[in-house]
Each structure stands twice: as structure tokens, then as C-alpha cells.
Amino acid sequence: xxxxxxxxxxxxxxxxxxxxxxxxxxxxxxxxxxxFEGIRAYKTEKGEVKIFKAMEHFDRFKRSCExxxxxxxYNNEELVAACYKVLELNNMEEAYIRPLMICPPNMTLxxxxxxxxxxxxxxxxxxxxxxxxxxxxxxxxxxxxxxxxIESKSSGLYVNSILASQEAKQNGYDEALLLxxxxxxxxxxxxxxxxEKNGKLFTPPPGNILPGITRATVIELARELGIPxxxxxxxxxxxxxxxxxxxxxTAAEVIGWDSLDxxxxxxxxxxxxxxxxxxxxxxxxxxKEFKREAKVA
Ligand code: PMP
Numbered sequence: 001x002x003x004x005x006x007x008x009x010x011x012x013x014x015x016x017x018x019x020x021x022x023x024x025x026x027x028x029x030x031x032x033x034x035x036f037e038g039i040r041a042y043k044t045e046k047g048e049v050k051i052f053k054a055m056e057h058f059d060r061f062k063r064s065c066e067x068x069x070x071x072x073x074y075n076n077e078e079l080v081a082a083c084y085k086v087l088e089l090n091n092m093e094e095a096y097i098r099p100l101m102i103c104p105p106n107m108t109l110x111x112x113x114x115x116x117x118x119x120x121x122x123x124x125x126x127x128x129x130x131x132x133x134x135x136x137x138x139x140x141x142x143x144x145x146x147x148x149x150i151e152s153k154s155s156g157l158y159v160n161s162i163l164a165s166q167e168a169k170q171n172g173y174d175e176a177l178l179l180x181x182x183x184x185x186x187x188x189x190x191x192x193x194x195x196e197k198n199g200k201l202f203t204p205p206p207g208n209i210l211p212g213i214t215r216a217t218v219i220e221l222a223r224e225l226g227i228p229x230x231x232x233x234x235x236x237x238x239x240x241x242x243x244x245x246x247x248x249x250t251a252a253e254v255i256g257w258d259s260l261d262x263x264x265x266x267x268x269x270x271x272x273x274x275x276x277x278x279x280x281x282x283x284x285x286x287x288k289e290f291k292r293e294a295k296v297a
Contacts, residue, residue: 025105032156069111127251132258161189180208191249195242246274
């Protein structure tokens with residue numbers, strides 16, 4: 001993720017990653033009380049470096065901090081400018097950008113009265129790879145929305161994601177699928193889910209999921225392409241009747257599924273609505289024109 005030349009942003013300064021320091025008594029380290037974002041920059045068709053949906057990411061970053069009472073004293077414009085500066089100082093064009101808000105030393109369980117901001121970036125290929133995913137229904141649920149601010153992209157919440165991913169890998173799968181506390185399908189450890197059935201797309205509504213920015217983009221693209229889409233709760237049994245399924249997220253982009261718990265989906269990925277949206281998404285981030293090919297129903 002970094003080497004001796006890497007530069008990061010920390011509280012308004014640009015520092016060498018190998019020289020920046022954080023306090024080992026920090027509340028974020030001890031209690032997972034921190035907030036982060038995951039953003040991607042792309043080199044567009046015109047050759048410009050563009051951060052995709054930067055405003056949406058920083059709106060969510062602010063909301064995530066507010067939901068768990070971490071002080072946030074920034075405006076989007078200055079943070080977006082800091083991201084571009086980090087990319088420039090590291091000579092990066094296509095990169096994953098990670099803002100992280102951390103809290104100073106404090107061993108109590110009181111909300112923070114101060115925070116510190118790190119922004120770093122690294123080159124990262126498709127997070128879940130390019131191959132269709134073999135997914136396992138996790139024995140772990142997504143956290144109870146009444147036990148946590150689950151719409152806050154908080155560090156501590158990601159122990160749940162790590163456990164689910166690890167369980168899936170240990171069982172020979174590529175990735176996990178987590179249910180919500182009521183047994184409906186929620187999302188992946190780091191991505192939102194969509195499935196296709198009878199020419200229509202379905203995705204769980206907000207409530208038990210992280211409201212993904214890629215999810216919102218996919219919904220927007222589906223509308224533009226005239227693909228019917230419904231946000232609704234559904235079970236694993238219903239998902240197993242799907243024709244095809246995909247995950248989406250900033251790091252993963254749009255990635256199709258091969259199977260769930262060993263059961264494959266009948267529609268070839270190349271003919272699926274997911275594939276069409278994968279292409280439309282790629283075109284959107286690269287600011288390329290995209291036309292729906294007639295062959296996809
Ligand atoms: N759900 C979870 C749990 C995630 O960690 C992510 C990645 N941020 C997503 C969904 C997708 O969100 P986004 O499209 O905003 O990256």
C-alpha cells in the first residue's frame with residue numbers, strides 16, 4: 001500500500017507515509033471508533049484524472065462521522081482538493097483513495113471532542129477480482145441496526161465484514177453474503193447486491209445495508225437504460241431462484257456471481273443485465289459514451 005516515497009495527507013499537511021505517526025493510546029485504535037471512506041479515481045477517456053462521485057463520498061463521510069459523534073470540521077471542496085493533491089504528489093492516475101477520521105487518546109467511552117484526518121491512496125485492481133464469484137451464505141448476520149449506526153461507515157463495523165469474508169474463504173468460496181437480523185438478504189462484506197429475474201432487477205432497500213454510492217449509480221444507470229428495478233426485501237430462497245446476481249461497490253465495481261452455496265445461476269453472465277450495467281458503469285467512470293447493445297434483452 002505504501003513505500004518510502006509515498007505521501008499522505010494528515011491534518012492539513014502532506015507527509016511521508018513512513019514518517020507520519022499516530023498515537024497508540026487513540027480511542028479509534030482501542031475501540032474501532034473511527035470512520036472511513038473508499039473512493040476511486042479514474043483516468044477518463046479524455047486523459048484527465050477524475051475522482052468518481054467525490055461529493056457523494058464526502059457527504060457520506062460527514063454523515064458517518066455525525067451519526068457516531070465524531071467531530072467533523074471540513075467542507076467537501078477542501079477534502080476533494082486534498083485528494084487530488086495526494087494523487088498528484090504520488091504520481092497516481094487510477095487509484096483507490098482512503099480518507100480515515102480518527103480520534104485522539106482517550107480510554108473512556110465518551111464521544112470524541114476532537115478528530116484527525118488521514119487521506120492516503122494506493123493503486124488497487126478490482127477488489128474481488130474479475131472472475132465470477134462463488135459466494136457462500138454467511139453464518140454471520142449484518143449488525144442489528146438497533147445496536148449500531150449501521151449507515152455510518154465506521155471502522156468497528158468492519159470486524160463483522162472480516163469475519164464473514166474469512167469464513168467464506170475458509171470454506172473455499174470467494175466471498176460471503178450476509179443476511180439481516182430478520183433473515184432477509186442484506187449485502188456482502190464490502191458490496192451491495194442486485195439480482196435479475198424476468199427482465200427486472202431487485203436490490204434490498206436501505207435499512208439493513210450500507211447505502212452504497214455504486215448501488216445508487218447502478219440504480220441511476222438502470223433508469224437511464226430503461227431497466228425496471230425494484231428495491232425490496234427478499235430471502236435466500238428467492239435469491240436462489242434468480243437468473244443472475246451481482247455485487248457492486250467502489251472497490252469491487254460491478255462483479256457477477258457464479259454461484260451461491262454451490263448452486264449456479266442459469267443466465268450466462270455475458271447475457272445478463274449485470275454485464276450490461278458493468279459495462280455502463282465502466283463507461284460512466286471513464287466518462288465514455290455508452291450505448292445499450294440490442295442483443296441484451
Ligand atoms: N456495503 C458495505 C458493507 C461496504 O463496505 C461497501 C463499500 N463501501 C458497500 C456496501 C458499497 O458501497 P460503495 O458503493 O459506496 O463503495
